[in-house]
Amino acid sequence: MSRLSQSLVLTLLGGVVLWITALTTSYLNYVKPGFRPFLLAAGVVVLALGVVGLVQEWRRPYANAHDEHVHEGTGKQAEGHDHSRAPQVGWLLSLPVFAIVLIAPPALGAFAARGEDAPIRPPATTGSYVPLSAEKITPMAVGEFIGRAWDFRERTLTGKRVRLTGFVVRSRKKDRWYVTRMQMSCCAADAIALKVAVRGAAPPPDDTWVEVTGTWVSPRSRKIPNGTVPPEMTAIQVTEIPEPSEPYE
Amino acid sequence: MPDRVVVESSTEVPPPDWGRRSAAPPVTPWLFALLATLLVIGRLVLTPLLTAPVLQTWATVFVAICVQALPFLVFGVLLSAAIAAFVPPSFWTKALPRNPYAAVPVAGAAGAVLPGCECASVPVASGLISRGVTPAAALAFLLSSPAINPVVVVATAVAFPGQPMMAVARFAASLLVAVAAGWLWLRFGRASWLRVPSRTAPAGSKWAEFRDAMRHDLLHAGGFLVIGGITAATLNVVVPRAWLTSVADVPVLSAAVLALLAVVLSICSEADAFVAASLTAFSPTAKLAFLVVGPMVDLKLIALQAGTFGRAFAMRFVPMTFLLAVVVSSAIGGVLL
Numbered sequence: 001m002s003r004l005s006q007s008l009v010l011t012l013l014g015g016v017v018l019w020i021t022a023l024t025t026s027y028l029n030y031v032k033p034g035f036r037p038f039l040l041a042a043g044v045v046v047l048a049l050g051v052v053g054l055v056q057e058w059r060r061p062y063a064n065a066h067d068e069h070v071h072e073g074t075g076k077q078a079e080g081h082d083h084s085r086a087p088q089v090g091w092l093l094s095l096p097v098f099a100i101v102l103i104a105p106p107a108l109g110a111f112a113a114r115g116e117d118a119p120i121r122p123p124a125t126t127g128s129y130v131p132l133s134a135e136k137i138t139p140m141a142v143g144e145f146i147g148r149a150w151d152f153r154e155r156t157l158t159g160k161r162v163r164l165t166g167f168v169v170r171s172r173k174k175d176r177w178y179v180t181r182m183q184m185s186c187c188a189a190d191a192i193a194l195k196v197a198v199r200g201a202a203p204p205p206d207d208t209w210v211e212v213t214g215t216w217v218s219p220r221s222r223k224i225p226n227g228t229v230p231p232e233m234t235a236i237q238v239t240e241i242p243e244p245s246e247p248y249e
Numbered sequence: 250m251p252d253r254v255v256v257e258s259s260t261e262v263p264p265p266d267w268g269r270r271s272a273a274p275p276v277t278p279w280l281f282a283l284l285a286t287l288l289v290i291g292r293l294v295l296t297p298l299l300t301a302p303v304l305q306t307w308a309t310v311f312v313a314i315c316v317q318a319l320p321f322l323v324f325g326v327l328l329s330a331a332i333a334a335f336v337p338p339s340f341w342t343k344a345l346p347r348n349p350y351a352a353v354p355v356a357g358a359a360g361a362v363l364p365g366c367e368c369a370s371v372p373v374a375s376g377l378i379s380r381g382v383t384p385a386a387a388l389a390f391l392l393s394s395p396a397i398n399p400v401v402v403v404a405t406a407v408a409f410p411g412q413p414m415m416a417v418a419r420f421a422a423s424l425l426v427a428v429a430a431g432w433l434w435l436r437f438g439r440a441s442w443l444r445v446p447s448r449t450a451p452a453g454s455k456w457a458e459f460r461d462a463m464r465h466d467l468l469h470a471g472g473f474l475v476i477g478g479i480t481a482a483t484l485n486v487v488v489p490r491a492w493l494t495s496v497a498d499v500p501v502l503s504a505a506v507l508a509l510l511a512v513v514l515s516i517c518s519e520a521d522a523f524v525a526a527s528l529t530a531f532s533p534t535a536k537l538a539f540l541v542v543g544p545m546v547d548l549k550l551i552a553l554q555a556g557t558f559g560r561a562f563a564m565r566f567v568p569m570t571f572l573l574a575v576v577v578s579s580a581i582g583g584v585l586l
Contacts, residue, residue, distance in 0.1 A: 001468065003464075004276075004277060004280075006464050006465075006468055007464070008280065008281060008284065009468065010464065010467065010468070011281070012284065012288075013471075017316065017319065020316075027316065029309060029313075030309065030312055030313035030316045030317070031313065031316055031317050035317070035320075038320035039316065039319070039320060041320065041323075042319045042320035042322075042323040042324075043319075045323050045327065046319070046323060046467070049460065049463060049464055049467070052460065053460075053464060054277055054281065057277045058277040058278060087468070087469055087472070088472075089468075089469065089472030089473060089476070089549075090468025090469060090471065090472045091472065092471075092472040092475035092476060093468060093471040093472055093475055095311075095475050095479070096311070096312055096315040096316070096475065096478075097288075098288075098291075099308045099311060099312050100312055101288050101291065101292050102288075102291045102292065102295050102296060102299060103296070103299045103304065103305065103308040104292075104296050105305055105306075105308035105309035105311075105312050106305055106309065107309065108306060108309055108310075109302070109305075109306075110302070111302035111303065111305070111306045112306045112309075112486075185409075185410050185411075185526065186317065186407065186408050186409075186410065186523060186526050187313040187314065187316070187317035187523060187527075188309050188310055188312075188313035189310045189313045189314050189317075189481060189482070189485065189523065189524070189526075189527035190523075190526045190527040190529060192529065
């Protein structure tokens with residue numbers, strides 16, 4: 001890679017990172033909200049490095065730039081030593097740019113959450129849960145609902161109305177569909193699907209974002225071990241909503 | 250090959266058209282404008298077509314790995330470029346003990362303070378050897394610095410929230426492997442196997458050197474990160490979970506598989522923890538093997554080492570390091586994780 005192409009790739013990469021981080025919220029499709037300052041800093045450094053290089057190339061006399069192309073033939077052995085030329089593998093850094101601009105990857109949805117037999121890890125529970133109000137509807141994270149549902153000792157969900165927010169994953173079974181939220185510990189690559197089976201309501205299409213108000217259905221048998229089947233709820237009301245800006249839990 | 254840089258320095262001799270601005274229009278701004286326009290057109294025309302769920306999921310995972318790793322990559326490259334440009338060579342020979350057996354652990358531990366990307370570690374180690382440092386000590390530094398430096402430790406802790414022992418185990422296992430490999434080389438290695446590289450003269454100002462080193466390292470490491478991201482995303486989306494879990498359930502096999510995966514993927518050590526964390530089906534010990542092997546042995550490092558120190562060296566050093574890394578990380582994983 002000549003200096004010009006190095007600078008071009010870095011400018012595009014830095015620009016795109018700043019675009020998804022500073023100008024839009026689409027970085028939330030990939031990483032956690034708290035990661036924003038680091039991404040901004042990295043984007044600024046990469047963009048600056050690229051722009052400085054571009055300006056230098058632009059200012060350089062034409063003959064000099066031409067000179068570099070003559071040397072380009074021996075550039076393959078330059079790996080690791082001569083720093084003015086980078087190895088060809090650097091071109092690959094333009095792939096994330098193309099992926100972000102051309103595919104515009106959305107937050108993980110029904111496709112990633114499918115696979116009904118995929119094991120669901122019980123979310124880590126910290127201490128015991130706060131008792132729920134009997135009159136009001138309690139908005140709740142899907143992960144918390146699953147945690148409460150699996151907490152056989154306390155049974156805090158019995159008879160309580162709760163509201164879950166998530167996207168729809170349809171089931172092969174006719175009588176249910178899943179309200180689903182992806183949970184990531186670090187970035188979208190390690191996301192796992194948290195699913196709650198919804199019964200008593202017609203299934204919206206896959207990937208529709210919904211608010212489901214309902215009550216927990218306690219499992220008929222306690223013999224089913226935690227984490228092998230999603231907990232169930234009976235829907236009272238299902239409302240379609242636009243996708244939240246923070247799609248992950 | 251090491252004296253190739255000397256040839257390059259002939260550009261310091263003023264070229265015939267020195268200072269004369271060419272009549273040909275500079276191509277840079279036009280090229281940039283063309284690329285930007287193509288991207289905008291592509292966004293308008295192609296994006297509505299590229300909506301297959303497989304492709305979108307793949308792209309989300311791929312972009313997530315790249316985006317998450319980028320800040321760590323930038324920071325690591327920034328520091329290693331600063332060291333390459335601003336720390337004088339004489340510092341190293343003064344800092345290390347004279348006894349080679351004592352110098353190996355000191356150099357290995359020095360990796361904990363001196364951040365260096367693994368792609369940077371090969372040129373740094375060859376620079377150390379050519380400045381008179383015992384080869385075994387330089388090799389211990391070569392192995393330890395990409396694996397146990399603060400940036401990597403923080404990245405590992407971030408990638409495994411709630412599992413602080415992962416970062417600890419990675420640190421301990423990597424340092425152990427580096428020191429053991431250094432001592433083994435000192436005891437059994439022969440000078441004839443190692444091609445001692447000649448020292449390269451720095452060209453241009455410190456700042457220009459710094460910028461060039463950074464751009465180079467960023468593209469080099471970033472390119473291999475992209476390869477790792479592509480492979481991890483493909484594994485995530487294409488390979489059925491059931492296959493991965495069936496391999497992951499066999500203890501010894503899973504560690505060996507992830508160690509081999511680390512060799513093939515060649516991810517930069519600043520970024521590999523995020524890829525390891527995404528392999529949710531595997532046991533912590535297998536992930537540890539991935540994290541210990543990755544910074545020490547991988548395809549790009551083998552290429553770099555063979556190019557820098559000679560093939561006779563790489564043929565012996567690489568398998569030795571790989572075996573040590575798998576054995577030590579299995580043992581430490583069994584104790585700590």
